[in-house]
Amino acid sequence: MAYKRHIDRLPIIPADAKKHNVTCHYCIVGCGYHAYTWPVNKQGGTAADANAFGVDLAEQQPAETEAWYAPSMYNIVRQDGKDVHLVIKPDHGCVVNSGLGSVRGARMAENRRSDKTGTQQQRLTEPMVWRYGTWQPTSWNDALDLVARVTARVIDKDDEDDLFVSMFDHGGSAGGYENTWGTGKLYFGSMKVRNCRIHNRPAYNSEVHSTRDMGIDELNYAYEDYTLTDTIMLVGTNPLECQTNLFLNHMVPGIRNGAKVIIVDPRRTVTTNACEVEAGAENVLHLAIKTGTDLALFNTLFTYIADQGWVDKDFIAASTFQGDVAVGLDEAHPAALGSFEMARAKCRTSLAEGASITGLSEADIVKAAEWIAKPKDDGSRRKCATGYEKGIIWGNDNYRVIGALMNIGLATGNIGREGGGVCRLGGHQEGYFRPSDAHVGRPAPYIDQLIIGGRGKVHHIWANDHYKTTLNATEFKREYNRRTNMVKDAMDAHAGSTREQLVDAIVGAINAGGLFSVNVDIIHSQIGQAAHVILPAVESGEMNLTSMNGERRLRLVEKYMDGPGNAKPDCLIAAGIAQNLERVLREQGRDAYADQFKGYDWETEEDAFMDGYHSGNPEVTYDRLRAMGNNGVQEPVVGYENGKLVGTKRLYTDGRFTRHGREDGKALFCGGEWRGLQAPGKAYQRDNFAFLINNGRANVIWQNWFLDKANDFVSDRFPIPYIEINPEDMADLGVKAGDLVEVFNDVGATQALVYPTPTARRKETFMVFGAPNGAQGNIVNAGTNELMLPNYKHTWANIRKISDAPASAADLSFKSMEYSAG
Ligand SMILES: Nc1nc2c(c(=O)[nH]1)N[C@H]1C(S)=C(S)[C@@H](COP(=O)(O)OP(=O)(O)OC[C@H]3O[C@@H](n4cnc5c(=O)[nH]c(N)nc54)[C@H](O)[C@@H]3O)O[C@H]1N2
Ligand SMILES: Nc1nc2c(c(=O)[nH]1)N[C@H]1C(S)=C(S)[C@@H](COP(=O)(O)OP(=O)(O)OC[C@H]3O[C@@H](n4cnc5c(=O)[nH]c(N)nc54)[C@H](O)[C@@H]3O)O[C@H]1N2
Ligand code: SF4
Ligand SMILES: [Mo]
Secondary structure, eight states: OOTTTTOSSOOOOBTTOEEEEEEOSSBTTOOEEEEEEEETTOOOOSSGGGBTTOSOTTSOOOTTOSSOOOGGGEEEEEETTEEEEEEEEEOTTOTTTTTOOOTTGGGTTTTSOOTTTOTTTTBOOSOEEEETTEEEEOOHHHHHHHHHHHHHHHOBTTBOTTEEEEEOOOSSSSOHHHHHHHHHIIIIIISOOOSEEETTBSSSSOSOHHHHHTTOOSOOSOGGGGGSOSEEEEESOOHHHHSHHHIIIIIHHHHHTTOEEEEEOSSOOHHHHHHHHHHOGGGEEEEOOOTTOHHHHHHHHHHHHHHHTOSOHHHHHHHBOOSSEEEOOBTTBSSEEEOHHHHHHHHOOOHHHHHHHHOOOHHHHHHHHHHHHOOOTTSOOOOEEEEEOHHHHTSTTHHHHHHHHHHHHHHTTOSSSTTOOEEEOOSBOBOOOOSOOGGGOSSOOOHHHHHHTTOOSEEEEESOOHHHHSSSHHHHHHHHHHHHHHHHHHHHHTTTOOHHHHHHHHHHHHHTTOOEEEEEESBOOSGGGGOSEEEEBOOTTSSOEEEEOTTOEEEEEOOOSOOSTTOBOHHHHHHHHHHHHHHHHHHTTOHHHHHTTOOOOOSSHHHHHHHTHHHHSTTOOHHHHHHHGGGOEESSOOEEETTEEEOOSSSOTTSOOOTTOOTTOOBOEEEOOOOSOOSTTHHHHHHHOSEEEEEEOOTTOOTTOTTGGGOHHHHHHOSSOEEEEOHHHHHHHTOOTTOEEEEEOSSOEEEEEEEEOTTSOTTEEEEEOOBTTBOGGGGSOSOEEGGGEEOOSOOEEEEEEEESOOGGGTTOOOOOSOOOOO
16 A cells, blocks of 8 residues: 555644635535645644644644644645645535535545656646657647648638547536637637537537426526425435535435435445435335336326326416427427426326336335325425436436436426425536537537548547547447557658648548547546647646536636646637637638637636636626635626625526526426337347446546546555446356456457445446446447437446456455445
């Protein structure tokens, strides 16, 4: 074990340390932190006036003291070119987390690049270009000139289909309003790029089309609704591990106030375990459905609740569409939308049918309906707050399932009301401000399949690594390697030639089927190994960055340290690409097209913020956000009064629903009946392979492990991804804890360590996704739901032993991850 080998004692934060507002840039919850920095040759003292906490540290502190920090919250970094101590510790005054950290957020400091403590040396410090058979460091001018010259050869005014773009659309880490605007202005303003995709799915579309088409934004409540509700319903989500402080600081208090919990997940998660410990098992209903059958469950609940008359008639009359069908079923709408009665007729499912499809008992379905909607003894309405995430978003029949869940919320009057809400629990924070994407169309192009099919000539990638996280990854990587190698070969053959000759050679290779790849990242990623130009970005904290969290809380993270080397904010990199394109196009006499790339004379990220977000939200400036501190303001911002931004606690309190853009302000119900596993190839896998390879996240790991793989705390715990398997299945397979197994099916193969899991159902495994040395996406097939929504969760494969635990994993613990009340 190598924890904290560089630290024997921690310095005391001096009273005059600089204090910056920070929102954790990892998950959607957006916990408040403070970053303290001070010169490396100073430290505070134990006297109350000598330390930042203002308390006498020579005395024993009480258990709940704020006056401490952990080694993981500490580092030495550069600030304005000088070494400083850095402490990033949770903010007790932030209403989101009330001083709680998490196993991810509380390691922000140790995950900064430091030349003094040696952390995250993998961070990119300068642009690199493929030269002489490897990546060679170079200047921004040189790198961006090459990007612009090659890109300019494949695009023209009104003909930009050969430029493919993969780009983040979120806030927090790798995103934020500054950076979505910078990239958005470039690709959707100056250009109208159609062949683009988002970081986590193979097309440029919504993850949740149906809720929006029904008129309802996916983040419509306030976190405090969990403390004001009677029932918390969690669908396809594991908030203890994935939205940790939303669970600990809002759901647990709600449970302690008496809320019951319904969990819909084929797997018993540690969230289920924790809810049972907090609420008592009798107040937790885990609906362990057959994988992918959520739609049948929700339609049964909707039918039963409506038949019992437990609906909010006044709300339905006043706030929802009256009539029959408002939007018909077509290629862009995988279910008809319209009135309550229309949906009720379409979705009608009896208890017996529902029980048989989902594998649940009728009694449990009735119990869930009662917990959601049965009026209390005094006749008053029950409140239910519902959160859903990737178990249904990356699940079966995305459009209809989310629509069916929204139906229940609408019918019971639980949207726009205190203690209610039907909301995404979320992934990253949000931070989307871009010109319209309407030109992309719906259904949007399936980018990965186009690349595999030989389409696209230049690919710009912003902050994602499809090699670890896309679907059909085995085939994608093979084709991507083959096509980018053609270009590398052409570049190698022209080593030492002029820029013109080099660009000609690259274009020659592209026209023969090659692909030119530009990678903007903070590390040299796996897909970045295939790239020809690598552009180094800075992260949150190394720039000022604004994002909003899962209750639409907008905050400014104040820059507290320098980025590594020459790395720049993504928005300024986008500006650099635009400026170089303008210059190159003008040189080539393409003036009208060059003119489209004007307007990027930003010096700082704040300029990008003012050009983008501020232009649409004129009340909001950096200064005003700074003044709002870590509690920020909940979007939409509706005014500025008495020195404060005025926000919106929850959406739709006026009963008018607008997300679909309909003038009548009426919400629509979704009429989608159950139709089995919807994405192509899923039923085939289910019928032909022995194990379900359910997959997703674990508390300690962040996303595709991009920082974790260079972090001792995580890489010591999980040097290789694990797969949870029931011990009896292990016996059948002849494997023991920690063995390395191959997981393989009709589309590819990957590997993982066996984690014995007695609570796992037979033949149903769970594998952590996104690992550098065992990408689960290798075995996810190419089939998507309608509107190009991937179904990562429903993958089946066979398993065989590769070897005993490799040396790196030989002494790992495989203790149960469940905990007990004691
Ligand atoms: N620790 C940690 N936290 C994170 C992240 C991380 O990498 N690490 N990533 C962030 C991001 S980007 C995202 S998108 C979120 C994701 O957050 P979540 O969606 O909460 O997490 P997942 O583990 O992807 O999947 C959730 C659950 O879906 C269940 N599931 C699988 N199939 C089905 C099904 O058919 N029906 C139902 N109802 N459930 C099913 C799985 O068993 C799993 O428990 O987490 C965010 N938070
Ligand atoms: N099998 C399976 N596959 C899945 C999922 C699943 O549940 N199962 N979930 C999907 C989901 S919800 C998600 S969000 C995706 C995640 O898929 P990705 O988006 O590919 O994964 P991340 O780890 O978020 O990638 C972040 C990348 O951006 C870089 N980066 C970090 N900060 C910055 C920055 O400030 N600027 C720049 N330019 N780069 C930066 C990191 O080094 C890293 O390479 O995976 C999806 N794929
Ligand atoms: S819960 Fe999410 S936002 Fe909060 S500290 Fe953990 S990773 Fe960061
Ligand atoms: Mo995500």
